[in-house]
Amino acid sequence: MKAILLHGPGDVRMEEVPDPRVEQPTDAVVRVVLSCVCGSDLHPYHRRMNPDAPPRPIGHEFLGVVEDVGADVRRFRRGDLVVAADTYCDGTCDFCRAGLHTSCRNGGYWAVKGVGGGQAEAVRVPQADGTLVKLPVPEDSPLLPSLLALADVYPTGYHGALRAGVTAGSTVTVIGDGAVGLFAVAAAKRMGAERIILMGRHKSRTDLGREFGATDVVAERGPEGIAKVRELTDGSPYVIEAVGFVEAYEQALGVVRDGGTISRIGVPQYVDGPVGMPLYRRNVTLTGGVAPVRAYMELLLPDVLSGAVPAGRVFDATVGLAGVADGYRAMDRRESLKVLIRP
Amino acid sequence: MKAILLHGPGDVRMEEVPDPRVEQPTDAVVRVVLSCVCGSDLHPYHRRMNPDAPPRPIGHEFLGVVEDVGADVRRFRRGDLVVAADTYCDGTCDFCRAGLHTSCRNGGYWAVKGVGGGQAEAVRVPQADGTLVKLPVPEDSPLLPSLLALADVYPTGYHGALRAGVTAGSTVTVIGDGAVGLFAVAAAKRMGAERIILMGRHKSRTDLGREFGATDVVAERGPEGIAKVRELTDGSPYVIEAVGFVEAYEQALGVVRDGGTISRIGVPQYVDGPVGMPLYRRNVTLTGGVAPVRAYMELLLPDVLSGAVPAGRVFDATVGLAGVADGYRAMDRRESLKVLIRP
Numbered sequence: 001m002k003a004i005l006l007h008g009p010g011d012v013r014m015e016e017v018p019d020p021r022v023e024q025p026t027d028a029v030v031r032v033v034l035s036c037v038c039g040s041d042l043h044p045y046h047r048r049m050n051p052d053a054p055p056r057p058i059g060h061e062f063l064g065v066v067e068d069v070g071a072d073v074r075r076f077r078r079g080d081l082v083v084a085a086d087t088y089c090d091g092t093c094d095f096c097r098a099g100l101h102t103s104c105r106n107g108g109y110w111a112v113k114g115v116g117g118g119q120a121e122a123v124r125v126p127q128a129d130g131t132l133v134k135l136p137v138p139e140d141s142p143l144l145p146s147l148l149a150l151a152d153v154y155p156t157g158y159h160g161a162l163r164a165g166v167t168a169g170s171t172v173t174v175i176g177d178g179a180v181g182l183f184a185v186a187a188a189k190r191m192g193a194e195r196i197i198l199m200g201r202h203k204s205r206t207d208l209g210r211e212f213g214a215t216d217v218v219a220e221r222g223p224e225g226i227a228k229v230r231e232l233t234d235g236s237p238y239v240i241e242a243v244g245f246v247e248a249y250e251q252a253l254g255v256v257r258d259g260g261t262i263s264r265i266g267v268p269q270y271v272d273g274p275v276g277m278p279l280y281r282r283n284v285t286l287t288g289g290v291a292p293v294r295a296y297m298e299l300l301l302p303d304v305l306s307g308a309v310p311a312g313r314v315f316d317a318t319v320g321l322a323g324v325a326d327g328y329r330a331m332d333r334r335e336s337l338k339v340l341i342r343p
Numbered sequence: 344m345k346a347i348l349l350h351g352p353g354d355v356r357m358e359e360v361p362d363p364r365v366e367q368p369t370d371a372v373v374r375v376v377l378s379c380v381c382g383s384d385l386h387p388y389h390r391r392m393n394p395d396a397p398p399r400p401i402g403h404e405f406l407g408v409v410e411d412v413g414a415d416v417r418r419f420r421r422g423d424l425v426v427a428a429d430t431y432c433d434g435t436c437d438f439c440r441a442g443l444h445t446s447c448r449n450g451g452y453w454a455v456k457g458v459g460g461g462q463a464e465a466v467r468v469p470q471a472d473g474t475l476v477k478l479p480v481p482e483d484s485p486l487l488p489s490l491l492a493l494a495d496v497y498p499t500g501y502h503g504a505l506r507a508g509v510t511a512g513s514t515v516t517v518i519g520d521g522a523v524g525l526f527a528v529a530a531a532k533r534m535g536a537e538r539i540i541l542m543g544r545h546k547s548r549t550d551l552g553r554e555f556g557a558t559d560v561v562a563e564r565g566p567e568g569i570a571k572v573r574e575l576t577d578g579s580p581y582v583i584e585a586v587g588f589v590e591a592y593e594q595a596l597g598v599v600r601d602g603g604t605i606s607r608i609g610v611p612q613y614v615d616g617p618v619g620m621p622l623y624r625r626n627v628t629l630t631g632g633v634a635p636v637r638a639y640m641e642l643l644l645p646d647v648l649s650g651a652v653p654a655g656r657v658f659d660a661t662v663g664l665a666g667v668a669d670g671y672r673a674m675d676r677r678e679s680l681k682v683l684i685r686p
Binding site: 095098100102103163246249258259264267268269270271272273274275276277278279280281282283284285286287288289290292 | 602610616617618620621623625629630631632633
């Protein structure tokens with residue numbers, strides 16, 4: 001089959017790889033109908049790789065049709081249309097039962113340790129019963145792009161707002177106008193936030209952010225952006241950081257109100273950062289983390305089916321597998337918000 | 344009057360300073376009956392000072408008798424026995440009403456900006472109505488040392504457990520066997536924690552910790568200590584860090600369970616530290632901060648009056664003002680847990 005492989009910084013290629021097959025009795029094989037490029041895929045896309053390392057698969061968002069299942073798979077069968085969570089998980093361990101599927105004792109990430117990526121014609125899905133969610137639409141439904149948002153970006157935005165502890169009537173600041181930031185806006189609105197300030201400087205994205213529920217947009221960054229938010233709010237009790245660079249975290253520290261919460265859903269591109277007195281003296285809570293997407297998929301499915309959240313609107317370009325390299329380039333240059341892949 | 348002044352690293356002296364007096368209509372002047380040395384006083388005691396800076400007062404825990412009040416003080420009068428919170432605060436601003444008295448819009452810290460320290464014969468108390476709590480005992484009550492714990496260490500331990508979100512039946516790990524750590528143990532017990540692991544290596548302190556409610560003691564530190572706690576708990580859902588050094592924070596990262604909470608009440612002696620992936624990948628929440636002591640004083644007063652928490656037990660030495668330098672040395676060498684001062 002064809003799959004996308006990452007060869008090095010800025011170098012993704014469509015190549016022929018062996019077809020995936022059931023290896024464990026808990027596996028399924030899914031033929032990919034839709035996949036996409038995530039903002040977080042741009043991080044490895046930029047990273048220098050060990051030159052001796054072989055090219056690696058990539059992608060963690062996909063939906064498709066079950067082609068084969070192992071002997072222990074109970075919930076799915078050949079022909080089911082399914083969407084996968086952004087990490088695989090058994091759904092039964094203590095962490096999964098606690099809603100922390102990303103810490104599953106039998107779980108893991110796509111595209112590493114012998115598991116393929118979602119940017120491919122097909123994927124072996126470990127722990128299929130825990131990882132997949134059946135979709136109640138046919139394979140040719142126009143809702144499919146919106147449903148693909150359940151694989152990562154909508155639940156991740158939701159995780160950000162949930163962990164922040166957003167309450168009805170409150171003020172929330174979302175840092176970052178990528179897809180995850182926009183879904184954080186949608187999630188904050190879902191939780192009843194009254195004022196939602198979106199910090200982002202790409203007008204087409206922040207315009208879409210207003211459709212998702214943002215009431216204010218602040219285009220400035222750094223000290224200017226902080227001053228602007230502080231004019232609007234006197235400090236924001238809930239801040240969702242949806243970027244991942246240390247500058248965005250520092251911006252969150254600048255806009256958060258004393259006693260407030262910063263919830264991070266952007267993948268941190270740093271290990272060390274301000275964590276001592278800057279949080280302590282002001283009783284700021286730092287929370288969030290890699291979203292246990294699987295915990296929220298059924299909860300958010302009705303929003304997508306009803307159109308309450310126009311999830312598919314984040315896709316502004318579509319490519320085949322042969323066009324994925326162009327898709328990465330377009331997202332990297334911020335010419336495209338999120339690129340849909342029809343393998 | 345006599346007061347303690349900090350001249351430089353390891354150098355505290357009793358000196359003659361001007362008597363405090365009412366300067367603002369919201370001030371009171373309190374004659375100090377009992378004061379003490381805090382573990383956090385050891386941080387400035389160690390710190391290199393600007394050699395041109397004048398000696399500075401020190402101390403933020405005291406109880407005593409109101410000697411004078413300004414025209415706007417409504418809740419107190421001459422002769423009242425009172426205990427002060429570890430920061431002063433108006434009690435009426437939006438932050439105070441939200442229980443975050445340490446961020447009070449008219450508040451501040453003792454021993455800076457023209458306000459004296461608690462290690463003195465008397466103190467000018469700004470915002471007296473917001474800062475002081477009346478004690479329902481006479482000046483010669485044997486409960487006075489226990490009541491002095493309300494000025495900082497018991498409410499600070501309580502803040503740690505409250506922010507951690509300790510629930511009934513849960514497992515809590517407390518890092519640090521200083522007074523604040525021991526009161527964090529007491530607070531966790533008050534909240535119904537079933538298993539309370541105290542990490543500390545001073546046997547007399549951890550023995551007292553068992554009296555306060557610890558069910559297990561781990562004397563090892565670093566990787567060994569982490570391994571020991573993980574043997575006992577498979578990761579602790581609630582961790583209270585009551586030391587303030589970055590090594591203690593790293594220890595907290597090591598013992599906390601994925602999805603768990605680290606609540607810091609030790610004053611961080613660092614700005615930068617591990618804050619990116621180490622928290623994010625495991626969905627660990629980092630919370631706590633400088634305790635809004637004033638928010639909890641009335642709540643915890645009955646525990647002290649009834650003896651349910653033997654708060655005064657943390658004091659294992661008593662000095663006059665002339666002996667304070669010896670008291671600092673004893674605490675610095677860990678020969679004393681907490682030194683009481685009778686000016």
